[in-house]
Amino acid sequence: MRHSAAMAVVVSATLFCTPAFSEDLKAYKLTVDGVSVDIDPGEDATLALPNGKQARVRLEPNAFATFSGGSFSFVHPSGVTVTKTNLSKGLDQHLMASAVGSMVIVQEYSNMNPVMLNQLMLQEITKESVRAGGKLTQKAGSRKLADGKVLNGLSATVKTRIDRVAYEVMSYGTTDQGVIVITSLDDDNAEADRPMIDRFWQSLKLHMDE
Structure with missing residues (x-):
């Protein structure tokens, strides 16, 4: 029983930690005035600038x-x-x-x-x-x-x-x-x-x- 309980704890911990490692990685890092955000081409993102304003940004490749x-x-x-x-x-x-x-x-x-x-x-x-x-x-x-x-x-x-x-x-x-x-x-x-x-x-x- 103790062995089964220990295995259950390990499995639960593994499942709990998995999302942190499965987060999608972006191809680029966009930096504006010292603030960075990870972003893929064609994607929109929001930057919280140092002056408190929110800026919507998009990364698009040139032809x-x-x-x-x-x-x-x-x-x-x-x-x-x-x-x-x-x-x-x-x-x-x-x-x-x-x-x-x-x-x-x-x-x-x-x-x-x-x-x-x-x-x-x-x-x-x-x-x-x-x-x-x-x-x-x-x-x-x-x-x-x-x-x-x-x-x-x-x-x-x-x-x-x-x-x-x-x-x-x-x-x-x-x-x-x-x-x-x-x-x-x-x-x-x-x-x-x-x-x-x-x-x-x-x-x-x-x-x-x-």
């Missing part, structure tokens, strides 16, 4: 955000994350990918001019599809940015029996730095993802001296 690397920046949908990976000394890769796989890759070189690597990069990103029977076609291409800088490179497609993917490999460099930009867009996802890639090209800025 677009700016991502900045060491020598470039561009605008992207705020719901799409840009990841950075250090591939080697002097080489960082920045990847933006949609939920269905359309991609923008910016490789940032801080100790060399990469403009001679366009063909190598195209071969690297298409080799699996070509090995699987895809037909690669390519031609010279270029992209002129809003500030007048011109990236030169290759436009290509890989066509298989069931799909077609368009690629661009463009580069820009100075004496000892530069970028290679790679985009890929499947025909099946073009309607949904082309605006993301178009926005990238329209907003891309290169911050490097000639």
Whole structure:
């Protein structure tokens, strides 16, 4: 009986304490004039300010955000994350990918001019599809940015029996730095993802001296 009673006390205490640990955690902390409140995007909250007034606040994400690397920046949908990976000394890769796989890759070189690597990069990103029977076609291409800088490179497609993917490999460099930009867009996802890639090209800025 004593054992049963002790078990009942433990169970009761556990149930009593559980709500404190199951409280939902919020993604952000909003601070106004030293007063903080935890809040999720799209949520309303009330702040009791030091002057005694109550303030209603709401946290909403913008549709677009700016991502900045060491020598470039561009605008992207705020719901799409840009990841950075250090591939080697002097080489960082920045990847933006949609939920269905359309991609923008910016490789940032801080100790060399990469403009001679366009063909190598195209071969690297298409080799699996070509090995699987895809037909690669390519031609010279270029992209002129809003500030007048011109990236030169290759436009290509890989066509298989069931799909077609368009690629661009463009580069820009100075004496000892530069970028290679790679985009890929499947025909099946073009309607949904082309605006993301178009926005990238329209907003891309290169911050490097000639």
